[in-house]
Amino acid sequence: MGDNTLTARLPIESVLPDVITQLNERTSAVLVALPGAGKTTRVPLALLEADPAWLKGKRILMLEPRRIAARSAAAYMSALLGEPVGRTVGYRVRMDTRVGPGTRIEVITEGVLTRMLQSDPSLAGVGLVIFDEFHERSLQADLGLALCLQSRALFREDLRLLVMSATIDARPVATLLGDAPVLASEGRIFPVRTDYLSSKPEGRLEELVVRTVMRAMAEESGDVLVFLPGAGEIRRVEQLLGQQHLDAAVTVLPLHGNLPQEAQDRAIAPGKPGVRKIVLSTSIAETSLTIEGTRIVIDSGLMRVPMFSPQTGMSRLETVRVSKDSADQRRGRAGRLSPGVCYRLWTEQEELYFDPHRVPEIEQADLAQLALDLAEWGTTDPGELSWLSEPPAAAYRQACELLAQFGALDRNGAITAHGRRMSEAGLHPRLAHMTIRAMSLGLGSTACALAALLHERDLFRRGASGTASADLRLRLDALERARNGGKPDEAMALFGLQADSAAVKRALAEADNWSRALGITGRGRIDSDACGLLLALAYPDRIGQSRGGGKYVLSSGRGAVFAEIQELSNAPYIVAAELDDKGPESRIQLAAPVQLAELLQRFGDDIADESVVAWDRTVQAVRARVRKRFGALVLSDAPQSGPDPEETVRAMLEGVRVEGLGILPWTKTARALQQRILFLRRHDEAWPDLSDEALAESLPEWLEPHLEGIRSRSELQRLNLAAVFEAVLPWEKRRKLDELAPTHLIVPSGSRLPIDYGDPEAPFLSARLQEMFGLTDTPRIAGGRVAVTIHLLSPAQRPVQVTRDLSSFWRETYFEVKKDLKGRYPKHYWPDDPMSAVPTNRVRPKT
CATH class of the missing domain: 3.40.50.300 (P-loop containing nucleotide triphosphate hydrolases)
Incomplete structure (x- = not known):
């Protein structure tokens, strides 16, 4: 690795003079170099060797997407210089730093750059930031570039930026950097x-x-x-x-x-x-x-x-x-x-x-960390920065809502003191919030251990057989045993789990590092009984309430289920730390139980006391309840005495809406009145629309004033629906109703017979034929505009003719009807001249 003759043959050597020249003349450049060209190790060293004026006394920061790549690049460049890592070339990665006072090239992971910018937005002492392997388009690389661009615009117009990649579409990046030049190098790829x-x-x-x-x-x-x-x-x-x-x-x-x-x-x-x-x-x-x-x-x-x-x-x-x-x-x-x-x-x-x-x-990533970083940077609107790809609005808004729930952002979206402390913790915001809050509960060590478990993939994988428990308490117990010299595998096999010893050691080391970073003194006991409460602090949106059978509803409203029935699936309340987010119900992969008393005590500010006055279909009545609600979860539910009258009326209206108009006390009088008004509206739209459809759509306007004191279907039956409909009519129309649409007509026999308005096109009256003798003009209604349809009946009350023209019937049809009926009803009166005959409601008229 220390053979400098190797570097002389690298393809990147041919473009290094152009890279140096462009960065001397401009503040940005894009370098596209195929794999094997040597860009990662030769570009920083070549710039350091050239020692341009803008770089004198300043450092080069080179970002790598992964820790192993950062350490490897630093080691390779140091070997080329014949030096140990940490002298001229060093690195900074999470929980591992090797730099010294004379370090000029720092190879760092992308999150480290964000932290450096937050502590010093001007990047004093830095002459160049190199974004290596930018084609991977990591979230932190995109953020780092956006922050560097704003830093240069506001504080450091001399700050150089160099974006390097093997396979990126260079033109959009060059445009973002202010039409930066694009330099290209062939790679040294063998066939x-x-x-x-x-x-x-x-x-x-x-x-x-x-x-x-x-x-x-x-x-x-x-x-x-x-x-x-x-x-x-x-x-x-x-x-x-x-x-x-x-x-x-x-x-x-x-x-x-x-x-x-x-x-x-x-x-x-x-x-x-x-x-x-x-x-x-x-x-x-x-x-x-x-x-x-x-x-x-x-x-x-x-x-x-x-x-x-x-x-x-x-x-x-x-x-x-x-x-x-x-x-x-x-x-x-x-x-x-x-x-x-x-x-x-x-x-x-x-x-x-x-x-x-x-x-x-x-x-496509969780933007909680990005939102926290931007808040600490001092912006509440990502649009204030220049991005190669802007953060999706929905995911960003949801991230801000989560941070606000944690108290990391105030109501204006600005970062709070708690948010700054979360940002300094170096953990995902959920875990940072959990560990900080846990310290005040005396559970800091447990929280750091839990954070170490959650930071990476599950350290305890499914064993050869048996049901694999999702219970995080088992994993914390295993960490505690390992910390005290025991074997983490002990007792785990009983729950279908197998420990990764190396991963357990690494988790314990990370837990200790975070404890030191948070200022937690001493090594406290890992208390697995506190697991559920700590998880609730980190995942308040994933607190689950049992629905039975291993199924839960989460506080976010989402459904969740244990794929395998286990002891944990009987818990009334759990917190799900990991779910697969597939299908209508996510499968719970890691969780712990939490007590209702803990939720009530620790989440009091987030638990809403609500009065619920609603229609209950099972009892067909309005029920008034007082509930404690945490998100989508109802933590308690008790009867409420003396509910608000207005809320009761609204609930009763909802009951009518849900059950339909059939729940109302439809008497014959009410239905007949509705039909009469609809008949008149057919001929004059000034009359109100009382069709079932219109009534259902306008319940508050016509029904609400009459529901005071009514709380159930049975009580609703006391309502006089006909009077309710009459109340809809203005006084003038109420006065004209009987005149234009009478309920009955007096026929020649003296009988008072009802008019059926069921068909608004053809209201009809049914009368025995003998009662209509002598009537030549068909009765008319609606101010004379509509002839009443007459259903003429036999003595047995069966229809024998339907007509709207009595005069024509008497002249043309009566005699045929008479011939047919007289033989069947010989005792009844069948005159030869019906238009002059005496009408009767008896078998024969009185003489």
């Missing part, structure tokens, strides 16, 4: 043969990978680098390879972000002579790292990315297809130092549908 699958793969991914590894080991020489989506797949492939009776000279090494630094260093270090390495890696090895000896790349074509859903307010890790540029980056790992081969575990046809570039993390 790489690419093998695709002949058909779409079937079966388990891990088995396909192992078969491909064994094939590659037999066909090719050199070390193997396998890209897998996550640590779980790496572990399973490692187990399967262990069953293949590999040669003793073959070493299988995992590589992912959760491994200790020593294990990561072993994976990327040159192999021993005569020993072949099989490195099983996540996308951590996709860029920046050179794993010497690698000639073979096996790419699963998958990666795991965090996805945030504004609809549910939850994030989940989702396995997705890599983009084309990521696949090319991975392929290039095989040709960094010699010709190689890349086995792609997909078909060429499938590749046609790959996205060209990866989706920027800012577009």
Whole structure:
């Protein structure tokens, strides 16, 4: 690594003079250099060697997307200088810093830049910020660039910015930087043969990978680098390879972000002579790292990315297809130092549908940390900054609401003292809030241990058999045992869990680091009984209330369920720390029980006392209740005496709306009055619309004034609905109603017969034929505009004729009807001249 003759042959050397010249003349540049060009290690050193005026006495900050890449780059550059890390070249990553007073190049992870900008927005003492591997589009890189651009605009017009990448679309970045020049360098990629699958793969991914590894080991020489989506797949492939009776000279090494630094260093270090390495890696090895000896790349074509859903307010890790540029980056790992081969575990046809570039993390990630960072920066509106991709409005708004719930933001969106302390904690805002609040409860050590468990993937994986418990208390107990010298695996197998000893040690170390950072003195006991309360502080939106059968409703309103019935699934209240956010009900993966008394005590300000006066369909009455509500959860529910009369009336109206108008006391009189008014409206729209549809839509206008004192369906029956309808009519129309639409007509026999207005087109009157003798003009209503339809009946009250023209009936039809009926009803009166005959409501008229 210290051979400087190697650097002289790097392709990047040809463009280094242009990089120096452009940064001398301008404050921004974009450098596109293919994998293997040497940009990561040569550009900072070349600029330091050139020592331009703008850099004199100042440092270079170079951002790397991962800790392992930052440490590796710093170590490589230091070796080229023949120095230890921390002298001229150093690094700053989370919980690990190696810099000295003479350090001129600091390789840092992206979150470190944000912290540096927050403490010194002008970046005094910094001449250049390099954003390496910017094509990965991490959220922190996008934020860091936006903050640097505003810092330069407000405080440091001389601050230089250099964006470097192998596969990025350079033009949008150059435009964002103020039409910065784009410089390009060819990579030193040796020929790489690419093998695709002949058909779409079937079966388990891990088995396909192992078969491909064994094939590659037999066909090719050199070390193997396998890209897998996550640590779980790496572990399973490692187990399967262990069953293949590999040669003793073959070493299988995992590589992912959760491994200790020593294990990561072993994976990327040159192999021993005569020993072949099989490195099983996540996308951590996709860029920046050179794993010497690698000639073979096996790419699963998958990666795991965090996805945030504004609809549910939850994030989940989702396995997705890599983009084309990521696949090319991975392929290039095989040709960094010699010709190689890349086995792609997909078909060429499938590749046609790959996205060209990866989706920027800012577009699909949880934005709580971003919102807190911007608030600390002093802005409540992301639009005030220049972004390559702006934060999605819905996710950002939800992040601000969460921070406000924590008390990190005030009502104007400005950061509070508590928010600043959360920002300084170096944890996700949820965990930062939890640990800070826990200190006042004397639970700081427990909170730090819990934060260490939640910060990474679950340290306790499913064992070989049995139900795997989701209970986080078990995991805290295991940490406490390990801290006191015991074995974390003890008792875990009973719950279907298996501990990762190295991960447990790392979690304990992280817990101790956070305790020191928060000023917690002494090593307090890890109290697993407090787990539920602490989780509630971090996840107030995921407090769950049992619905029975392992199902819960969360305070956010979302449904959640335990995939496997276990002791924890009987708890009345739980807090879900991890859910899969799939389907209508998320599966609970990590949780702990919490007591109702704890919620009432600790979340009093967030628990609303509400009076609920509502229609209850089960009892068909208005019920008044007093409830304590936490989000979507009803913590208590008791009867309320003396509810507000107005609320009772509104609830009663809702009852009528829900049950329908059939709940009202429809008497014949009420229905007849409705029909009469509708008949008149048919001919004059000045009359009100009392159709069922219109009545249902206007309940408050006509029914509300009559509901005082009524609280149930049975009490509603006391209502005089006809009087309610009459009240709708103005006085003038009420006076004219009987005149224009009479309820009855007096027919020639003297009988007073009702008019049926059921059909507003044809109101009718039914009368026995003998009662109508002598009437030649058909009765008319609605001011003479409408003839009443006459249903003429036989002596047995059966219709024999329907007419609107009595005169015509007597002249033309009567005699046919008479001939038919006289034979059947000989005792009845059948005169020869109906128009002059005496009408009668008897069998024969009185003589």
